[in-house]
Amino acid sequence: MRYPRIIDDGSVWIVIVPPLIWALHFLAAYWIAAVWCAREAGSLTPAAWSIIVLTILALVAISLIGRVAAVRYGGFTRPGRESAGDTQADRRQFLGHVALLLCVLNAAAVMMTAIPSVMFGRC
Amino acid sequence: MRMPKHIWLALVGGLAGCDGRHSWLAGAGAEARLIEDLFWPFLIGAVAIWTAVMVFAVIAFRRRPKGSDERIGRAIILWGGGVLPAVVVAALLITGLLTLRAMASRPSALTVHVDAEQWWWRVIYETPDGKVFSANEIRLPLGKTTLLMLTSDDVIHSFWAPALGGKLDMIPGRTNRMTLTPVRTGRWGGLCAEFCGAAHAQMRFEVVVMEPDAFRDWLVAESEPAAPSALRMERGLSLFLDEGCAACHTVRGTQANGRVGPDLTHLAARGRIGAGLLALSDANLRRWITHTTDVKPGVRMPSYPAMPPDDLDQITQFLMALE
Ligand SMILES: [Cu+2]
Numbered sequence: 001m002r003y004p005r006i007i008d009d010g011s012v013w014i015v016i017v018p019p020l021i022w023a024l025h026f027l028a029a030y031w032i033a034a035v036w037c038a039r040e041a042g043s044l045t046p047a048a049w050s051i052i053v054l055t056i057l058a059l060v061a062i063s064l065i066g067r068v069a070a071v072r073y074g075g076f077t078r079p080g081r082e083s084a085g086d087t088q089a090d091r092r093q094f095l096g097h098v099a100l101l102l103c104v105l106n107a108a109a110v111m112m113t114a115i116p117s118v119m120f121g122r123c
Numbered sequence: 124m125r126m127p128k129h130i131w132l133a134l135v136g137g138l139a140g141c142d143g144r145h146s147w148l149a150g151a152g153a154e155a156r157l158i159e160d161l162f163w164p165f166l167i168g169a170v171a172i173w174t175a176v177m178v179f180a181v182i183a184f185r186r187r188p189k190g191s192d193e194r195i196g197r198a199i200i201l202w203g204g205g206v207l208p209a210v211v212v213a214a215l216l217i218t219g220l221l222t223l224r225a226m227a228s229r230p231s232a233l234t235v236h237v238d239a240e241q242w243w244w245r246v247i248y249e250t251p252d253g254k255v256f257s258a259n260e261i262r263l264p265l266g267k268t269t270l271l272m273l274t275s276d277d278v279i280h281s282f283w284a285p286a287l288g289g290k291l292d293m294i295p296g297r298t299n300r301m302t303l304t305p306v307r308t309g310r311w312g313g314l315c316a317e318f319c320g321a322a323h324a325q326m327r328f329e330v331v332v333m334e335p336d337a338f339r340d341w342l343v344a345e346s347e348p349a350a351p352s353a354l355r356m357e358r359g360l361s362l363f364l365d366e367g368c369a370a371c372h373t374v375r376g377t378q379a380n381g382r383v384g385p386d387l388t389h390l391a392a393r394g395r396i397g398a399g400l401l402a403l404s405d406a407n408l409r410r411w412i413t414h415t416t417d418v419k420p421g422v423r424m425p426s427y428p429a430m431p432p433d434d435l436d437q438i439t440q441f442l443m444a445l446e
Contacts, residue, residue, distance in 0.1 A: 108209050112216055119220045122227075 014099045017065050018106040025058040025110050029117065037123035048117045055114040059107055066103035072096030144312040147285040151311055151332070153268075153304035154226050154288030161222045165215070172211070179203075226289060229302045231270035235261065239273070239280035239293045239315065241423060242322035243385055243398040248342060255346040256373070258385030260329045260393045261313070262345075263287075264338040268304040281317035284330045290316050305332040310394065321421025327399030341392075348376030349388050350446050359441025362434050366427065374445065384424055390445045397422075408439045 029051045036047035070076055073096030084090065147155050179199070186192075238245040248255040261284075263269050273282050275293040282301065283290035291301045305311075315326035333341060354360065354376055363369060369379030375388040390396070394403060397419050401407040411418055412435065415426040430438075 108213075112213065115213075115216060116220055119217070119224060120227075 012095060014065065014069060014095060015102055018062055018099065018102040021058050021061050021065075022106040022109045022113075025054060026113050028054055029113055033117060033123075042122065044117065044120055044123055048120075051114055051117040055110060058110045062103050062107050062110065066100060066107075069096045069099035069103060073100050076100070144310065145285050145314070149286040149307070149311070151305060151307040151309065152284075152287030153229075153306055154302065155286060156306075157222050157225055158289060161218060164218070168211070226302065227300075229268045229304060231302055232267040233264065233269045234272060235263075235269055236272045236274070237261065237282060237293070239275040239277075239282070239319075239326075241277050241320050242315070242326040242419070242421070244326075244328050245385070248345070250342065250346065252346070255342060256375075256386045257345055257389070258393075259395070259398050260331060262331045262333055262338060262341055263303060263305050264335040265305055265308050265332055267335060268302050271301045271303060273299045273301060278319050279317050280315045280319045280326070282313070283316040284311055284313035284328075286311040287330060287332075292317060303330075305330075308332045308334065312399070314399075322419050325398065325400050325419050327395075329394055329399055331394070345389055345392070349374050350444060353441060353444035353446075356437070356441045356444060359437040359444075362438050363441055366430070366434075366438070367425075368438075371424065387442065387445060391443050392446050405439055405443060408442055409435055412438065 032047050032050055032054075033044070036044070072092050074093060143149070147158060150156055150159065234249040236245075236247040236249070238247070244259050244261075246257045246259070246261055248257070271282070273291055273293045274297065275295045277295065279295070280293040281290055282293055284303070287305055288303045289301060291299050293299065309332055311330040311332065313328040313330050315323055317323075319326065348354075360377060363374070364378060369377070369381055371381040371383035373380050373382065373386045373388060375386075379387075385398075391403065395401060396403050396407060396411055400419060401411065412427050413430060414428065415422050415424050417426075427435075
């Protein structure tokens, strides 16, 4: 038998993944800056570049999840449609919608985490 | 509706604080002006957003529902509740960081170490000829950028001279850096801005901004040992040594070299005693020595309530001669 993937159809885990990516990105950025500055205390450039690379990776990951979510929701905007029923299809749509919104939110959050490292040249 | 009287009084009192020695609207420092430049747009923006939200809320409650409301409502939620706040928050973050960057990037002409203790400030000036020790009063040259190296010996304190610049925590085992660039001469107030124990509220200091020439002369004088006229007061000096004051206080040029309390070598050149608590005067010094814990509850200096009046006279005269 095949084990279900974490973001498989019908799994609620898809809504956890975007915040998880944000949290990991946040932690990694924090650690990189803290460790780098404790050792070097000078130029921030190398640390900033690694944070930028991590940020791009995180944004790519979030947009991939976002695409999956959009497919399940059935598009990016569907004004007026509610998913309030209790069928499998409604559930799928609802989770897709929630995950899509979370992707937008977490993409913004990831970018905000990265902004300081781009703006400061020194520790 | 009429506003109760005490609210008016509180408002007036709050505004009165605005032109004082502790006001960050005094424009006494380049860093304080940067913060002020950030404050007004923030304030105006916040008022505008708050007003807009209130207007929308009133309209929404008063209107009769119509068919087209659904679409408009969704648009308002998307743009007003999602996109706009995201843009505003990002803009706030970026302008805040820009201010921080501008404050952090000034090259400095002078380095001063400020070491917070419960409940006073050790101040050490770095000069080409060595370190100059002082306490509770920080003198700065006008128009020059001074780098402050902030640390603490015991618990977390926070350094804040609102008229001149930002506020920064002083953390044991760490050295935080802050610059001050005064643009107005005068005496400005400072305080500890992080609760640090019993006498936290009485942990204050003075910042004296001087013309660069006067500052240079003062720094030379401050680096000298105690005034010869004080050292000639044998009775006062020997009482100072015998009563145990010397175990905690340094007076350069004498055997007194304690480091528990503030350096008193040039006490009488300072404006205040007890970490900004009382004006320097004969009467206040007597009160400080005989009623230390009444004046400053929790203070780490013993009171000398039973000191004979004649001894007290001598010690006070000696201290007042430490110019
Ligand atoms: Cu304190």
